[in-house]
Amino acid sequence: MEKCKARIDSLYNGSAVDGKGLRCVVFFTGCNMRCGFCHNPETWTEKGIETTLSDLVARIKRYKSYIKNGGVTLSGGEPFLQAEFCKELCKALHNEDISVIIETNGLICDKELIEICDGIRLDIKNQERDVDKRVFDFLNTCQEKEKFVTMTNVLVPSLNDTAEKLNNLKSIKETYSCIKEVKFLAFRKLCESKYSRLNMPFPYEKYQEGTKADLQRAYDLMSF
Numbered sequence: 001m002e003k004c005k006a007r008i009d010s011l012y013n014g015s016a017v018d019g020k021g022l023r024c025v026v027f028f029t030g031c032n033m034r035c036g037f038c039h040n041p042e043t044w045t046e047k048g049i050e051t052t053l054s055d056l057v058a059r060i061k062r063y064k065s066y067i068k069n070g071g072v073t074l075s076g077g078e079p080f081l082q083a084e085f086c087k088e089l090c091k092a093l094h095n096e097d098i099s100v101i102i103e104t105n106g107l108i109c110d111k112e113l114i115e116i117c118d119g120i121r122l123d124i125k126n127q128e129r130d131v132d133k134r135v136f137d138f139l140n141t142c143q144e145k146e147k148f149v150t151m152t153n154v155l156v157p158s159l160n161d162t163a164e165k166l167n168n169l170k171s172i173k174e175t176y177s178c179i180k181e182v183k184f185l186a187f188r189k190l191c192e193s194k195y196s197r198l199n200m201p202f203p204y205e206k207y208q209e210g211t212k213a214d215l216q217r218a219y220d221l222m223s224f
């Protein structure tokens with residue numbers, strides 16, 4: 001366990017928005033995308049903290065009773081960039097009867113990691129471009145492994161809340177029966193101060209924040 005290491009940005013205890021129940025969230029360092037709305041730009045550029053598997057598992061175990069109706073979410077950054085560590089982490093947490101889901105952009109299709117985890121939260125990035133072809137490979141594997149997938153999507157007003165973009169999402173949902181849930185997330189600018197601290201421009205400064213009404217319109221269009 002000591003030899004198995006990863007770089008993480010932080011461990012957050014007590015999230016109610018990263019999957020079912022209360023959860024510990026491991027934010028991994030490093031990402032292979034640069035989304036303009038990203039809330040965690042520090043994971044792109046900062047080196048994070050090197051952690052061993054045993055240390056991370058010990059830290060999570062302290063919250064075991066607290067997360068008994070939830071579990072652990074691997075997030076970032078992009079956890080699949082550190083897939084080997086994530087596989088070992090899943091095994092170690094399963095030994096403790098703790099379930100693990102992974103938040104991902106779906107660009108890295110590591111079949112073993114998809115198989116071993118207990119669920120996937122796949123954030124579809126369709127804001128400025130079409131959905132990357134690699135995401136469909138990823139979904140094909142989730143389908144094959146009968147993995148529970150929650151499809152998430154950050155709605156940015158005037159950018160990806162058009163009928164065309166929403167109908168595309170609907171057709172993805174209808175194609176893959178492994179997608180059991182769809183959750184729209186409203187674009188927010190709470191992260192702006194992080195960009196200032198990092199001396200980076202906030203790419204989506206010009207867009208308006210999303211509202212509850214925007215989310216409802218998207219759910220209605222997708223008939224959920």
Ligand code: SF4
Pocket residue numbers: 031032033034035037038039040041043076077078105
């Ligand atoms: S994939 Fe996630 S962590 Fe990476 S830039 Fe996009 S929102 Fe940020």
